[in-house]
Amino acid sequence: MKKIIIGITGASGSAYFLRVMEALSQQELEIHLIASDQGRKVLTYETGVILEEQARLWNKNRAGIILEDNENLFSPVASGSFRCDAMVILPCSMSTVAEIAGGITKTLLTRAADVMIKERRRLVLVPRETPLSTIHLKKMAELSQLGVTILPAMPGFYGHPQTLDEIIGFVAGKVLDSIEIENDCYQRWQGNYEK
Numbered sequence: 036m037k038k039i040i041i042g043i044t045g046a047s048g049s050a051y052f053l054r055v056m057e058a059l060s061q062q063e064l065e066i067h068l069i070a071s072d073q074g075r076k077v078l079t080y081e082t083g084v085i086l087e088e089q090a091r092l093w094n095k096n097r098a099g100i101i102l103e104d105n106e107n108l109f110s111p112v113a114s115g116s117f118r119c120d121a122m123v124i125l126p127c128s129m130s131t132v133a134e135i136a137g138g139i140t141k142t143l144l145t146r147a148a149d150v151m152i153k154e155r156r157r158l159v160l161v162p163r164e165t166p167l168s169t170i171h172l173k174k175m176a177e178l179s180q181l182g183v184t185i186l187p188a189m190p191g192f193y194g195h196p197q198t199l200d201e202i203i204g205f206v207a208g209k210v211l212d213s214i215e216i217e218n219d220c221y222q223r224w225q226g227n228y229e230k
């Protein structure tokens with residue numbers, strides 16, 4: 036069974052996280068969920084969702100979801116010997132981007148991300164901030180050069196979305212594609228021969 040780590044931090048865009056988790060929870064997966072303190076707060080502020088309660092609901096689906104303690108550096112996911120297929124942090128704050136780029140690993144979330152980089156495993160960050168400062172751009176470029184996928188929460192509009200749900204689905208689908216999880220969260224580009 037595939038093992039995936041999902042992180043949530045205090046950037047705006049918790050709805051993307053909820054959509055990705057909803058899709059993942061429908062599949063046979065082992066999911067380790069790590070939230071920063073601010074990630075939990077922004078999730079509740081933006082959506083009214085309380086992570087523990089929502090994790091219990093997701094656990095009624097097919098996937099096994101383990102809600103990790105971000106302070107617990109003794110967790111299996113803190114070690115390279117825990118074989119993990121992919122890790123995604125969404126949304127990813129600029130603070131967490133900078134910590135990971137700087138190799139600062141004082142929480143389980145940043146330690147797990149650091150392990151993914153050192154073990155050369157797939158790490159996907161979904162940053163959200165606007166405008167981006169040179170610090171933000173430099174840190175993201177450094178991570179990209181290390182093989183980290185920077186997948187900004189930037190929905191496309193060429194599919195002519197009609198609802199907020201479709202806009203959220205676009206980003207969620209791109210995230211799931213990046214970790215090779217089958218999904219029908221968004222309409223794929225079919226090409227257009229009419230110019």
Ligand SMILES: Cc1cc2nc3c(=O)[nH]c(=O)nc-3n(C[C@H](O)[C@H](O)[C@H](O)COP(=O)(O)O)c2cc1C
Pocket residue numbers: 043044045046047048071072073074077080127128129130131163164
């Ligand atoms: C409502 C709200 C929205 C925020 N949105 C963003 C954002 O989109 N991007 C960002 O980098 N920080 C954002 N922040 C600031 C982060 O929450 C803050 O930098 C925090 O220290 C991040 O901590 P964490 O990375 O440990 O979750 C937001 C804060 C609040 C209260």
